[in-house]
Amino acid sequence: MADAVFSHLQPAAARRLLLSAHDVFAAKGYHAATTREIAAGAGMSPAAMYIHYRSKQDLLFQLSLLGHEACETVVSTALAQARGPAEQLRAMIGAFAAWHAANHTTARIVQYELTSLTRDNFEAVASIRRRIDAQISSVVERGLATGSFEVNDLPGTALAVTSLCVDVARWFPAANLNSPHDVAVLYGDLALRMVGCKD
Amino acid sequence: MADAVFSHLQPAAARRLLLSAHDVFAAKGYHAATTREIAAGAGMSPAAMYIHYRSKQDLLFQLSLLGHEACETVVSTALAQARGPAEQLRAMIGAFAAWHAANHTTARIVQYELTSLTRDNFEAVASIRRRIDAQISSVVERGLATGSFEVNDLPGTALAVTSLCVDVARWFPAANLNSPHDVAVLYGDLALRMVGCKD
Numbered sequence: 001m002a003d004a005v006f007s008h009l010q011p012a013a014a015r016r017l018l019l020s021a022h023d024v025f026a027a028k029g030y031h032a033a034t035t036r037e038i039a040a041g042a043g044m045s046p047a048a049m050y051i052h053y054r055s056k057q058d059l060l061f062q063l064s065l066l067g068h069e070a071c072e073t074v075v076s077t078a079l080a081q082a083r084g085p086a087e088q089l090r091a092m093i094g095a096f097a098a099w100h101a102a103n104h105t106t107a108r109i110v111q112y113e114l115t116s117l118t119r120d121n122f123e124a125v126a127s128i129r130r131r132i133d134a135q136i137s138s139v140v141e142r143g144l145a146t147g148s149f150e151v152n153d154l155p156g157t158a159l160a161v162t163s164l165c166v167d168v169a170r171w172f173p174a175a176n177l178n179s180p181h182d183v184a185v186l187y188g189d190l191a192l193r194m195v196g197c198k199d
Numbered sequence: 200m201a202d203a204v205f206s207h208l209q210p211a212a213a214r215r216l217l218l219s220a221h222d223v224f225a226a227k228g229y230h231a232a233t234t235r236e237i238a239a240g241a242g243m244s245p246a247a248m249y250i251h252y253r254s255k256q257d258l259l260f261q262l263s264l265l266g267h268e269a270c271e272t273v274v275s276t277a278l279a280q281a282r283g284p285a286e287q288l289r290a291m292i293g294a295f296a297a298w299h300a301a302n303h304t305t306a307r308i309v310q311y312e313l314t315s316l317t318r319d320n321f322e323a324v325a326s327i328r329r330r331i332d333a334q335i336s337s338v339v340e341r342g343l344a345t346g347s348f349e350v351n352d353l354p355g356t357a358l359a360v361t362s363l364c365v366d367v368a369r370w371f372p373a374a375n376l377n378s379p380h381d382v383a384v385l386y387g388d389l390a391l392r393m394v395g396c397k398d
Contacts, residue, residue, distance in 0.1 A: 153376075156385045167363070
């Protein structure tokens with residue numbers, strides 16, 4: 001599934017290297033990964049790798065950026081295609097959860113290795129995270145304003161709804177919940193319950 | 200906070216080694232950690248370490264076992280102290296979420312390095328996980344039987360409620376949610392919403 005996130009990346013050698021980094025980071029974590037094995041996984045020499053990426057850190061950063069950008073697009077698209085806070089929240093959370101199911105290996109790397117990013121790289125990724133969070137929060141806020149939703153703690157509830165979706169990457173697939181579509185249906189419903197939707 | 204999970208461990212040298220492993224695993228992940236630096240962190244030689252633990256795998260296994268056992272105790276205690284499905288679910292989920300807040304570094308290691316355990320070690324830990332899941336599921340089931348709760352997908356909803364709590368370890372603390380007690384209060388409420396509690 002990593003292909004879906006990286007499929008637009010050009011040239012092909014840069015894409016192959018990022019896919020190899022993805023596999024090595026997933027298998028042993030960022031700190032234990034070496035640029036030598038990442039290059040080898042893409043059928044290249046370490047020297048050829050440096051044409052495309054400055055360092056292992058650069059690979060993690062590109063992977064994190066592409067993962068977050070793909071996720072932001074999915075959430076924005078869902079928001080734009082629905083009307084009214086309840087259907088917007090259902091669509092956004094369904095899409096966000098399904099993305100974490102379909103791309104669970106990429107999502108795990110991106111989430112669990114956030115603290116392995118340098119400060120500047122982390123900040124660039126964090127700004128995308130804040131935009132995704134803001135989109136979710138603003139829909140919850142609108143639902144409160146229109147009287148559709150009822151929550152005691154807006155930031156806490158928005159955080160919990162987001163967190164629920166992110167954690168899909170950790171457990172997916174489960175015995176009874178093994179397609180991104182099924183996750184989307186259940187999670188859209190759960191999010192509306194969490195915000196006390198009265199529609 | 201790792202002290203709380205490991206405080207009963209004897210002898211003191213075994214406890215110091217496990218705390219050092221905890222810190223090294225948290226900093227760079229299991230695969231990049233070396234027994235040499237774990238021993239050094241406990242002020243010991245690698246040879247002295249082998250008196251207490253056979254390997255780095257053994258340290259991860261003990262850490263995972265103690266973490267899961269502590270968590271199971273917290274959930275069982277909460278269940279035993281409350282009456283009726285709604286109050287039992289609120290208490291269990293509050294305690295489970297608060298544990299992941301208070302012990303977030305231990306919980307992160309234990310969750311994210313599950314796949315680094317050998318098959319037998321994983322199975323021993325997985326059996327504790329299944330017992331915790333079963334306790335949560337059985338309360339949701341009782342709430343459905345008494346008509347207190349209403350859910351469309353029992354295993355999916357129980358999984359989501361558990362997942363919500365586990366993911367606290369990833370983000371805790373947050374700006375507006377920075378004490379385990381506040382997490383417990385919000386999450387107990389959210390769990391009741393997720394199961395459609397009508398009480």
